[in-house]
Amino acid sequence: MIEIPKPTLGRLPLYYRALVAANEGGIEILSSAELGENAGVDSAQVRKDLTYFGQFGRPGVGYNVVNLLAELERILGLKNPNEAVLIGAGRLGMAICNYPGFSRYGLKIVAMFDVDPAKIGEKLDGLEVFSLEKLERIVGKLGSQIGIITTPAPSAQQVANKLVAAGVRAIWNFAPVNLKVPPSIILRNEDLAVGLATLSHYLSGKK
Amino acid sequence: MIEIPKPTLGRLPLYYRALVAANEGGIEILSSAELGENAGVDSAQVRKDLTYFGQFGRPGVGYNVVNLLAELERILGLKNPNEAVLIGAGRLGMAICNYPGFSRYGLKIVAMFDVDPAKIGEKLDGLEVFSLEKLERIVGKLGSQIGIITTPAPSAQQVANKLVAAGVRAIWNFAPVNLKVPPSIILRNEDLAVGLATLSHYLSGKK
DNA sequence: TAGATTGTTAATCGATTAACAATC
DNA sequence: TAGATTGTTAATCGATTAACAATC
Structure with missing residues (x-):
C-alpha cells in the first residue's frame, strides 16, 4: 500500500x-x-x-x-462519521460544535464535558454537558474514537491522559500546549499561534 | 536575504x-x-x-x-503587536477574541463587525461591534493591517473584498471557502476540515 | 583535559512541478 | 480526424535528518 x-x-x-x-x-x-x-x-x-x-x-x-x-x-469517510467527545464547553468548544456542516465533514460530537458546575447537566445546543469525572465511563460506553480538547492549556495534558485511559484512538487538540501521548495515539494539534506567526512574519517582511 | x-x-x-x-x-x-x-x-x-x-x-x-x-x-514581533479587525461576531469570532494570551502572541483585535442588528452597537468583551457598512471607514481610520474573517462561508468572499478595498495587507480566514484576493494580499486559511480529513484518514487506516 | 553540545555541511527524503504519451 | 485533457514518469525543488569539526 x-x-x-x-x-x-x-x-x-x-x-x-x-x-x-x-x-x-x-x-x-x-x-x-x-x-x-x-x-x-x-x-x-x-x-x-x-x-x-x-x-x-x-x-x-x-x-x-x-x-x-x-x-x-x-x-x-463522510458516510460513516467518526464519533467524538469534546472536553471544554467554553466559547471555542461551542464554536467547534457549531462548525458549519461539521457532520457533513464526517464528525459527530456525541457528548461534552466540563469542570464548571454551572455547565454540568445543562444542555448546550442539544448536547448534555457531563462532569469530567464521568469521561472515562461515558467514553467507554459510547466507544468514542476521538477526543477533542478545547480546555485551557494548563488542563489539557490531564484531559489527554484521561482520554487515553478511556480508550480513544485519536486526539484533536486545540489547547496551545505540547501534549505527550503514547505513540499509538493519533494526535493532531490545531494551533492558532502557528498561523499567526506565519502571518506576522510576512507582514513585517514585505514592507 | x-x-x-x-x-x-x-x-x-x-x-x-x-x-x-x-x-x-x-x-x-x-x-x-x-x-x-x-x-x-x-x-x-x-x-x-x-x-x-x-x-x-x-x-x-x-x-x-x-x-x-x-x-x-x-x-x-511580540513587542509590537499587529492590530486586527474581526468580522463575524459569532461563537468562533468570540472564541478567537478570547484566545488565551493572544495579545501575548502579537495580535491585538481593535474592532469587531457584524451584520446582525442585535449585535451592532453592543460591547462584547469590551469591544464594540460595528455595522459591516462601517468597515472600510473604520479600517481606514485605524490603519489596521489584518482582517480576520469568522463569518459564515457564503459571506466570506464579500467581506474579503471589503477588507481589500479598505486597505488591509493580510487576511486570516476561518471560513471554509477558497477566497480570491489579489496576490499582494497575504492570505492564511485556518481550515478545520483539513485537520479533520487527516485525522479520519489515519483512524480508518490503522485498524 | 575530557565531555558535551553547538552550528553547519552533506546526504537523504518527500513533495511539487513539468512534460508528454495515451486516450477520449 | 483534430483538439483537449488525463494519468504518469522524470526533473526539480525544498525540508529534514545525519554527521562532525569547532567550541565551550
Missing part, C-alpha cells in the same frame, strides 16, 4: 468543497484546471493527488462532478 | 512556549535536545531552525533561556 502524502490529504476537503459548489451550480464536468482554480491548487497537483486513490477522469474530457464527489465522500 | 522555510516559522511559537514554561520553572539553560523534547521537535531541527535567525547557543553548553526568549520575542 502506497503512503498518501499528508499535504494531499489536506487538499481533499478543498476539492470536495469545490465539487459541492460546482454540483450546486449545475456543472457536470470539471477539468483538473477548473477544479484546481476553485480549490486554489495547481492543476498538475490536482491530477497527482487524485491518482493516489484511483483513476477518476477521462482524458480529453475531465472529471464527472457527481462521480468524483461520491469518490471523495468515500475516501474521506 | 535567505528565505525562511514556512515550517520553521510555524515551529517558532512552539519553541517560544517551551521556553516560557522553562523560564517559569526556573530553568536557565536548555540544550537543543531538551528544548526539542518540550516542543515536540527533533533536536537537529531545533538547531537548524534557530540558525536562520542567528547564533544563540554556546557549544558544549546550550541555550540561555532568558536570552533565547528575548530573541524569539523580537523575531516573532
Whole structure:
C-alpha cells in the first residue's frame, strides 16, 4: 500500500468543497484546471493527488462532478462519521460544535464535558454537558474514537491522559500546549499561534 | 536575504512556549535536545531552525533561556503587536477574541463587525461591534493591517473584498471557502476540515 | 583535559512541478 | 480526424535528518 502524502490529504476537503459548489451550480464536468482554480491548487497537483486513490477522469474530457464527489465522500469517510467527545464547553468548544456542516465533514460530537458546575447537566445546543469525572465511563460506553480538547492549556495534558485511559484512538487538540501521548495515539494539534506567526512574519517582511 | 522555510516559522511559537514554561520553572539553560523534547521537535531541527535567525547557543553548553526568549520575542514581533479587525461576531469570532494570551502572541483585535442588528452597537468583551457598512471607514481610520474573517462561508468572499478595498495587507480566514484576493494580499486559511480529513484518514487506516 | 553540545555541511527524503504519451 | 485533457514518469525543488569539526 502506497503512503498518501499528508499535504494531499489536506487538499481533499478543498476539492470536495469545490465539487459541492460546482454540483450546486449545475456543472457536470470539471477539468483538473477548473477544479484546481476553485480549490486554489495547481492543476498538475490536482491530477497527482487524485491518482493516489484511483483513476477518476477521462482524458480529453475531465472529471464527472457527481462521480468524483461520491469518490471523495468515500475516501474521506463522510458516510460513516467518526464519533467524538469534546472536553471544554467554553466559547471555542461551542464554536467547534457549531462548525458549519461539521457532520457533513464526517464528525459527530456525541457528548461534552466540563469542570464548571454551572455547565454540568445543562444542555448546550442539544448536547448534555457531563462532569469530567464521568469521561472515562461515558467514553467507554459510547466507544468514542476521538477526543477533542478545547480546555485551557494548563488542563489539557490531564484531559489527554484521561482520554487515553478511556480508550480513544485519536486526539484533536486545540489547547496551545505540547501534549505527550503514547505513540499509538493519533494526535493532531490545531494551533492558532502557528498561523499567526506565519502571518506576522510576512507582514513585517514585505514592507 | 535567505528565505525562511514556512515550517520553521510555524515551529517558532512552539519553541517560544517551551521556553516560557522553562523560564517559569526556573530553568536557565536548555540544550537543543531538551528544548526539542518540550516542543515536540527533533533536536537537529531545533538547531537548524534557530540558525536562520542567528547564533544563540554556546557549544558544549546550550541555550540561555532568558536570552533565547528575548530573541524569539523580537523575531516573532511580540513587542509590537499587529492590530486586527474581526468580522463575524459569532461563537468562533468570540472564541478567537478570547484566545488565551493572544495579545501575548502579537495580535491585538481593535474592532469587531457584524451584520446582525442585535449585535451592532453592543460591547462584547469590551469591544464594540460595528455595522459591516462601517468597515472600510473604520479600517481606514485605524490603519489596521489584518482582517480576520469568522463569518459564515457564503459571506466570506464579500467581506474579503471589503477588507481589500479598505486597505488591509493580510487576511486570516476561518471560513471554509477558497477566497480570491489579489496576490499582494497575504492570505492564511485556518481550515478545520483539513485537520479533520487527516485525522479520519489515519483512524480508518490503522485498524 | 575530557565531555558535551553547538552550528553547519552533506546526504537523504518527500513533495511539487513539468512534460508528454495515451486516450477520449 | 483534430483538439483537449488525463494519468504518469522524470526533473526539480525544498525540508529534514545525519554527521562532525569547532567550541565551550
